[in-house]
Amino acid sequence: MTIFSTLDILGTIAFVISGSLSAMNRKLDLFGIFIIAFVTSIGGGTIRDILIGNTPVSWMQNTTTIYLIGGVTIFSIIFRNKLDYLKGSIFLFDTIGLGVFTIMGVETGINAGLDPIVSVALGATTGCFGGVVRDILCNEIPVIFRKEIYATASIAGGFCFMILYTFKIDENIIYISTALLIILIRLLVVKYKIALPLFTIRS
Amino acid sequence: MTIFSTLDILGTIAFVISGSLSAMNRKLDLFGIFIIAFVTSIGGGTIRDILIGNTPVSWMQNTTTIYLIGGVTIFSIIFRNKLDYLKGSIFLFDTIGLGVFTIMGVETGINAGLDPIVSVALGATTGCFGGVVRDILCNEIPVIFRKEIYATASIAGGFCFMILYTFKIDENIIYISTALLIILIRLLVVKYKIALPLFTIRS
């Protein structure tokens, strides 16, 4: 049980909770909740696997993930009111998932011998895509275009990962620093309402 | 000409008819009709092939499918009023396609040596995804989230397939029972307005 596989499980749990809470908020039925939970948690990794040609994709090779998603979804349904009581829990679990899955993506890119900038892009894809597919399925504006600086946090984390990696820092320290940086950026952006600049076209 | 390839052709025809009828209902032009018919009929199988790494994807290796889709689309355009006269024909053909393509997906999973639960998920993906992509392209709420219990029927069929397969029942009987079960579930659900439970969050 490495720190890497622990993070994988943690990220999956976080995305399943965020996915099933948003599905319940949208009043989807039992099955819709399972689908959204599943898609949110495996979406990013699936796209990552498809892009680099790692097929059959991860969740098909590791059925534990499927049972984990099923179990955590049932847990989320039962404890939905307690989970939602923590105001902003969707935001919180989504952010944890983003932080953890970004690391998985960057690490996969490095292991596949891809260029650093490509590994950062792969990290952002892995981190963000679960949420993007969830929003497209629900016919909402994808999370990366909302004001909460989603992909930007993921990419900043990816660069942090690559810089620490270049200096041959211990892997576990890289993992934890990267995840904390991503989570911190999102929290600060929301708390202080930081926004990226707009560029309007003169009309 | 096995029963498997016959079912493949039958499912393709069913999805082309359902796709082109919905495109005409949405007043798309000639080309839009062809695209929706094409996407609805090959979407599920394409996603299945991509997930398991069977590339180039099936319709690229078997051009008969492309000509079949073209021919059936023209047929649907010419006989659109007769086809639509059968009230609920989009629903009917969509259901047949769902039943048949679920089988194709489960069978593919088994042949690729994947775990039973993964094969069921692959069956649901193959069966449902054509309709999902069609709905996303048309900016509608995807069919799996509407009240007609789409993916649930497909997954129930997938489990039925796996159980019969475990008991080494004759393949042709498995195919037909699975398809009939899926079609039956959807028909009963619509007829008796059965709905899956909702779980609302106390506010």
Add this chain to the structure above:
Amino acid sequence: MTIFSTLDILGTIAFVISGSLSAMNRKLDLFGIFIIAFVTSIGGGTIRDILIGNTPVSWMQNTTTIYLIGGVTIFSIIFRNKLDYLKGSIFLFDTIGLGVFTIMGVETGINAGLDPIVSVALGATTGCFGGVVRDILCNEIPVIFRKEIYATASIAGGFCFMILYTFKIDENIIYISTALLIILIRLLVVKYKIALPLFTIRS
């Protein structure tokens, strides 16, 4: 530096400009502009690579593309008013990208030994999909269903390519004729408001 790689760069630049101009028109923030520019320019080629199993997909193997996209996006942001001053520049650059990327797709299909009709479909996928993904992400009706005859122009170009190829015409002439035909069709369609027929269902 072949004419093929020159066209690739030209198509990428055209799609980055069209993508970033539409992102600014939609008032997306700095990061949204980069994402839309990136997705519009690599979307079609990425889908093409995934469909034929050419993984890791092209932009992961050739990082120059990533830097080119970044640079042209910054250029588009700085010169946004000048670029937009040319009325219809989104339409123009989008059309150039469509023409060039259709060629890349057809050529890839031929090189992979695929059937001519499949190569034409692959050309249309490569040409159109960047714009389709851009529109889905922005929750708009995908470009292929608008009245400007997008995919039809791409497919007409694909057939032109295959016919010239059959007669063993010089490749550079094929490339340029195909691109010009696609651009011409779109310009004529918009200028003369040509529309494809509709087929309504009697109610």
